[in-house]
Amino acid sequence: MNSNNGEVRRQVKVSNQLGLHARPAARLAQEAQQFESSIALIQDETAVDAKSILDVLTLAAPFGATLEIQAKGSDAKGAVERLEALFLNRFGEER
Amino acid sequence: MAQNLVAGIPISTGIAVGRAFFVNRGLRGRLPRRMVRKEAVQSEIDRLRAAFAEAEAQLLDVRERVPPELKDHKHIIDSHLMMLKDPNLFGAAEKIIGSLAINAEWGLEKAVDELEKVFAAINDPYIRDRMQDVRIVAEQVQTRLLGERKDIQAMEGRAIILAHDLTPGDTIGLNVQKIMGIATTLGGKTSHTGILARTLGIPAVVGVESLEDAAHDGDLVIIDGLKGKVLVNPDEEELTQYADLQHQFEDYHTSIVRSCQLPAETIDGYRMQVLANIELAEELSTVIDNGGEGVGLYRTEYSFLNRTTLPSEEELYEEYLNLAATIAPRRVTIRTLDMGADKFMSHFGPVDEPNPALGLRAIRFCLRHRELFKTQLRAILRASRVGNVSMMFPMISGLKEIRRAKSLMADAQAELKAQGLPFNAQMPVGIMVELPAAVMIAEILAQEVDFFSIGTNDLIQYSLGIDRTNQQVSYLYQPLHPAILRSIKQVVDAAHQTGIEVSLCGEVASDPFCVPILMGMQIDCISLTPKAIPGIKRIVRQARMEECVNLLKQVLHCRTVGRINRLVTDTIFQSFPEELSFYASLLDTDDMGG
Numbered sequence: 001m002n003s004n005n006g007e008v009r010r011q012v013k014v015s016n017q018l019g020l021h022a023r024p025a026a027r028l029a030q031e032a033q034q035f036e037s038s039i040a041l042i043q044d045e046t047a048v049d050a051k052s053i054l055d056v057l058t059l060a061a062p063f064g065a066t067l068e069i070q071a072k073g074s075d076a077k078g079a080v081e082r083l084e085a086l087f088l089n090r091f092g093e094e095r
Numbered sequence: 096m097a098q099n100l101v102a103g104i105p106i107s108t109g110i111a112v113g114r115a116f117f118v119n120r121g122l123r124g125r126l127p128r129r130m131v132r133k134e135a136v137q138s139e140i141d142r143l144r145a146a147f148a149e150a151e152a153q154l155l156d157v158r159e160r161v162p163p164e165l166k167d168h169k170h171i172i173d174s175h176l177m178m179l180k181d182p183n184l185f186g187a188a189e190k191i192i193g194s195l196a197i198n199a200e201w202g203l204e205k206a207v208d209e210l211e212k213v214f215a216a217i218n219d220p221y222i223r224d225r226m227q228d229v230r231i232v233a234e235q236v237q238t239r240l241l242g243e244r245k246d247i248q249a250m251e252g253r254a255i256i257l258a259h260d261l262t263p264g265d266t267i268g269l270n271v272q273k274i275m276g277i278a279t280t281l282g283g284k285t286s287h288t289g290i291l292a293r294t295l296g297i298p299a300v301v302g303v304e305s306l307e308d309a310a311h312d313g314d315l316v317i318i319d320g321l322k323g324k325v326l327v328n329p330d331e332e333e334l335t336q337y338a339d340l341q342h343q344f345e346d347y348h349t350s351i352v353r354s355c356q357l358p359a360e361t362i363d364g365y366r367m368q369v370l371a372n373i374e375l376a377e378e379l380s381t382v383i384d385n386g387g388e389g390v391g392l393y394r395t396e397y398s399f400l401n402r403t404t405l406p407s408e409e410e411l412y413e414e415y416l417n418l419a420a421t422i423a424p425r426r427v428t429i430r431t432l433d434m435g436a437d438k439f440m441s442h443f444g445p446v447d448e449p450n451p452a453l454g455l456r457a458i459r460f461c462l463r464h465r466e467l468f469k470t471q472l473r474a475i476l477r478a479s480r481v482g483n484v485s486m487m488f489p490m491i492s493g494l495k496e497i498r499r500a501k502s503l504m505a506d507a508q509a510e511l512k513a514q515g516l517p518f519n520a521q522m523p524v525g526i527m528v529e530l531p532a533a534v535m536i537a538e539i540l541a542q543e544v545d546f547f548s549i550g551t552n553d554l555i556q557y558s559l560g561i562d563r564t565n566q567q568v569s570y571l572y573q574p575l576h577p578a579i580l581r582s583i584k585q586v587v588d589a590a591h592q593t594g595i596e597v598s599l600c601g602e603v604a605s606d607p608f609c610v611p612i613l614m615g616m617q618i619d620c621i622s623l624t625p626k627a628i629p630g631i632k633r634i635v636r637q638a639r640m641e642e643c644v645n646l647l648k649q650v651l652h653c654r655t656v657g658r659i660n661r662l663v664t665d666t667i668f669q670s671f672p673e674e675l676s677f678y679a680s681l682l683d684t685d686d687m688g689g
Contacts, residue, residue, distance in 0.1 A: 022225050026174040029181075053174060054183040054210060057225055060217045094404055 006037070008076040010069050012087040017095045019062040024091035029053040031082055037073025039083070050083065097317075098328035099310065103278065103303035105323035106289035108677070110341035111276030111298045112334070115314045115327075116254035118261065126237065128201040139192050143185070143199040146239040150232070151179045171228070178232045183210065200240050207233045255316045257306060261288050276318035278325045280306045292320075293626065300325055321677055344677055348629075355386030355629035357636065361614070365640040368620035369632050370426070372600055376418045381625040386632055389425035389483070391622025392548065392600045393418060395432055395471065408470045415478030423482030428548065428622075429475050430527065431500075432468070433457045433489040452562070457490030462499055472507040479519035487525040487548055492532045497543050525595075529553035534582045537589035547590045548622070551601030555579055574603045575659045580612070580650060587616045598622055607634050607671065608663050614638060615647030634671060642670070 016024055032039045032050040039050040043065060048055035050069070061067055067087075071079040131139055158172045178184055184206060192202035207229060214226040253273050260281040274297055282288050282301030292299035298320030303309075310316060310327045317326040317337050321344065326333060359369045370391030371382040382390060398406045398414060419427055434456060448454035461468035475486050488500050501524065511518050526533070526540065529550035533540060541547065551574065552563075558578055561568045573579070583599070590597035598620035603609045605627035613621060614635065623631060646666055653659045 018221065019219060021219075021221055022174050022228070023170055026170070026177045029177055030173075033180075049182065052181045052183045053177040054181050054229065057222055058210075058213045058217065060219050060222045062219065 006076050007072045008080045010080045014061050014065045016090050017063050025056040027091045035075050035079035037071040037076040037079050040070045042068040097326040101303050101309045101325045103300040103323050105320050107292035107299035107320050109298035109320045111318040113255040113275040115257050115310050115316045117312050118258040126200045129198050139199040146236045149239045150235045175232050351629035351633045359632045359635040361638045361640045363639050370622040371625045379421050385625045385628040390427040393429045408474050411474035412477050419478050419482035419484045426483040428485045458488050476518040479522040480517045485523040489527045491526040492530050528586050531558050537586045541589050541593035546596040549599040551603040573656045576656050611643045615643035
């Protein structure tokens with residue numbers, strides 16, 4: 001929850017049982033693209049562009065993984081909150 | 096002789112003769128790769144950008160026209176759209192073009208190769224397989240770069256569709272009236288293309304390996320959907336021959352359809368019921384049009400798939416009630432949820448099972464997820480108040496599973512009673528016999544249920560220990576293996592000794608070469624895909640029970656599959672010469688594995 005220079009970070013957990021598979025990845029990238037801020041998704045040491053479905057897919061984040069969302073820019077706070085909400089409701093999927 | 100004759104897997108019967116129209120070709124090996132001058136780099140990047148934009152516009156257009164029944168494809172198209180806009184694809188290609196000063200096609204190819212490496216390193220097989228989508232998207236762009244912009248809509252007049260593979264986008268764009276036949280390089284027995292072609296009644300052959308070398312746009316092509324052949328630029332003689340065959344097949348087809356409402360009764364008066372396997376209530380009209388005497392297998396997975404929430408009891412109840420009421424007074428057997436293995440993917444958690452076919456599926460899955468199971472049981476019970484409904488449990492391995500399922504059913508009945516909701520307390524309850532274990536103890540299981548339904552597709556796989564979709568071992572998929580024949584016979588005998596009904600569903604039931612043997616066992620009903628019913632009913636009507644019993648006796652004396660297959664083929668040849676030219680049997684007569 002640090003915030004300096006418009007940078008916002010937040011930890012989220014992957015609660016989709018299939019992990020960040022095709023549908024959630026598409027959803028995540030789609031939503032991220034709505035924001036002006038640059039948004040990174042970080043798993044362990046690896047950071048990828050949250051606006052790229054291919055990046056998000058190749059992160060291959062499994063069920064239960066902890067990720068960090070890191071947004072930088074004018075609408076960073078809104079972006080992080082929006083993406084966090086997606087993780088919380090499992091990207092609208094049942095499991 | 097035809098200029099080229101290539102073979103594949105016949106997946107939709109019939110003969111088509113027409114001009115070839117290639118929808119998309121595999122691009123590898125045909126891509127131009129060249130260095131460009133520094134000044135030309137920008138124009139290559141512009142070409143690339145324009146090609147991406149065109150591909151996107153076309154996909155957006157397709158997306159608008161997705162019919163509701165294909166809504167699952169909509170999300171595939173959505174992710175393809177996302178990939179088209181992805182900086183990792185366009186951006187990477189752009190960078191490569193700039194730094195290496197190469198043409199757009201080559202740059203995109205290299206970008207895709209890079210991604211391929213990244214995806215190949217991913218452990219999760221489901222995510223790794225998404226590379227297929229990247230390739231599909233990239234090929235759509237390459238096609239535009241190469242100026243091969245045409246898609247199915249561009250087709251003038253009627254034609255034979257040839258393709259490397261048909262993508263969901265192509266499929267949705269198909270203008271059905273214009274397609275005479277289909278052949279593709281990729282695809283297997285269960286491919287999407289096959290399901291589509293069969294639904295539309297278009298002859299189709301898939302898995303034709305050298306199709307793209309063998310045929311070109313405008314070639315005269317014959318699609319032999321009976322035997323799985325594609326003839327390119329045939330000679331006069333072949334054309335005449337196939338015109339005759341096409342004629343005969345159409346006559347034969349008309350005649351079997353005309354007589355399909357007659358009962359399936361042998362010349363000597365033995366009566367067998369011929370039922371249909373379906374998964375949508377919309378198929379009921381096809382069942383009735385093709386002479387189905389009811390539904391022997393109603394698969395219930397469809398309403399659980401391709402959605403993000405579980406169906407409610409009311410939803411399921413309406414579905415089953417509509418089914419029961421529409422087919423009444425004919426019977427319908429509803430199979431409880433057979434999720435697992437292949438169908439597992441989208442909803443019920445990760446496929447972390449090393450061996451899904453031997454994992455948590457069907458009745459095991461339902462007994463684990465009891466609430467879900469009870470919802471379905473309640474819905475089926477409630478629907479049983481109309482028409483003629485029975486219910487069966489899939490993948491039973493022993494008595495305990497039957498008893499646990501039945502006790503859940505008793506709970507559901509008690510609840511319904513308490514709520515004052517009507518149901519048929521006498522609804523027949525049966526099981527699928529599809530595990531070798533169930534075969535061995537069939538006489539014990541028969542005491543507990545009202546009927547058996549033998550599921551040969553799984554029984555063959557589990558008995559012979561082969562995965563039929565694995566090409567390395569699919570030659571071992573032998574429906575008439577002595578072990579399979581003995582298994583089926585044992586189950587039929589056990590049922591009859593106990594006085595319960597036994598039916599058989601599975602591809603064997605639609606194979607004219609296998610049906611006479613099943614008749615010899617005096618099986619009560621067979622259940623098969625609706626379109627195959629007229630042909631099978633005709634076989635039954637032309638057969639004599641006495642001869643079937645004889646054939647069975649001889650077959651049971653054979654010690655190898657090869658011998659059995661020859662014997663059966665000879666018999667069919669003598670009794671039903673007409674059929675022989677119209678069917679590609681499941682049987683493999685060249686003695687593989689003897």
